Amino acid sequence: MNMSSPVEQISSVDEMQRYSSEVKSKGCSVGIVPTMGALHRGHLRLVETARKNADVVVVSIFVNPIQFGEGEDYNEYKRDIAGDIEKIAKLGVEVAFTPGVEDIFPDNYRSYVEVTGLQDCLCGLFRPGHFKGVATIVLKLFNIVNPDVAVFGEKDYQQLKIVQKMVNDLNLSIDIVPVPIVREESGLALSSRNEYLTPEQRRDAASIYTALTYIRSSFRNGNTNVKKLTDIGVKILKKNNISDIDYLEIRDGNTLDEIDSAYSGNIVAAAVRLGDTRLIDNIKL
Numbered sequence: 001m002n003m004s005s006p007v008e009q010i011s012s013v014d015e016m017q018r019y020s021s022e023v024k025s026k027g028c029s030v031g032i033v034p035t036m037g038a039l040h041r042g043h044l045r046l047v048e049t050a051r052k053n054a055d056v057v058v059v060s061i062f063v064n065p066i067q068f069g070e071g072e073d074y075n076e077y078k079r080d081i082a083g084d085i086e087k088i089a090k091l092g093v094e095v096a097f098t099p100g101v102e103d104i105f106p107d108n109y110r111s112y113v114e115v116t117g118l119q120d121c122l123c124g125l126f127r128p129g130h131f132k133g134v135a136t137i138v139l140k141l142f143n144i145v146n147p148d149v150a151v152f153g154e155k156d157y158q159q160l161k162i163v164q165k166m167v168n169d170l171n172l173s174i175d176i177v178p179v180p181i182v183r184e185e186s187g188l189a190l191s192s193r194n195e196y197l198t199p200e201q202r203r204d205a206a207s208i209y210t211a212l213t214y215i216r217s218s219f220r221n222g223n224t225n226v227k228k229l230t231d232i233g234v235k236i237l238k239k240n241n242i243s244d245i246d247y248l249e250i251r252d253g254n255t256l257d258e259i260d261s262a263y264s265g266n267i268v269a270a271a272v273r274l275g276d277t278r279l280i281d282n283i284k285l
């Protein structure tokens with residue numbers, strides 16, 4: 001028996017704004033989970049969190065062209081809106097917001113948001129313009145859906161910090177709720193991009209989490225030297241056939257500033273490439 005309740009699919013920006021103001025006028029709170037679709041258990045954990053924190057849950061599904069750089073996987077990115085809606089229906093989601101690119105970025109589109117500093121390190125160095133694209137789409141979704149609560153995964157840690165800073169700097173009354181990373185049994189963080197991996201690459205990719213946890217154990221055993229800690233991690237990655245490493249760094253967990261000596265609350269963040277697939281992961285010290 002199908003216990004799912006129907007999800008209302010809204011593609012029009014105006015309709016989404018009308019829907020949201022209507023439910024809010026009735027005193028209901030609105031929660032949003034911004035996604036690019038290709039939903040997996042990690043996304044669904046975010047949806048469950050939104051369900052607990054808001055009366056009405058909106059899952060946006062939009063592969064945002066302006067956060068992809070040249071040569072990245074915008075065209076190849078998996079799109080399966082019907083399958084995604086089936087998954088979120090089981091969690092009692094009210095609305096799937098599925099705008100088209102032309103609804104969000106019409107031809108004469110000219111306005112962008114940048115969170116300076118935070119966007120210029122880690123992934124920002126390897127994906128120029130990426131976080132400008134992220135901040136812009138997130139602010140647009142916030143303005144369209146007018147949520148009380150927005151749920152983001154710690155998997156995209158830099159993105160989370162950028163969104164939190166934007167909300168604070170721009171005085172938005174939105175509660176940002178972070179959700180811990182959901183992993184496979186191997187430790188590999190769930191990602192829509194894992195589907196691109198060959199079985200061998202998938203096995204090697206599990207060593208990203210091995211490297212991160214090894215660094216954390218070493219820190220807990222008293223090693224606070226950032227250079228030594230990251231060197232250990234790089235060695236583990238290389239031993240597992242991962243030599244294309246964009247970065248493996250330890251930084252302040254809030255400001256993302258560089259540090260020499262590690263302390264509790266720091267973030268250990270990594271981005272690596274297996275063939276054409278770029279994976280990111282992180283762990284807190």
Ligand code: AMP
Nearest residue numbers: 035036037042152153155156181182190
């Ligand atoms: P994406 O569809 O990749 O843009 O991701 C949408 C949201 O899901 C972001 O807030 C991600 O951080 C979050 N997310 C993706 N993978 C995971 C995961 N394995 N665990 C927790 N959150 C995740």
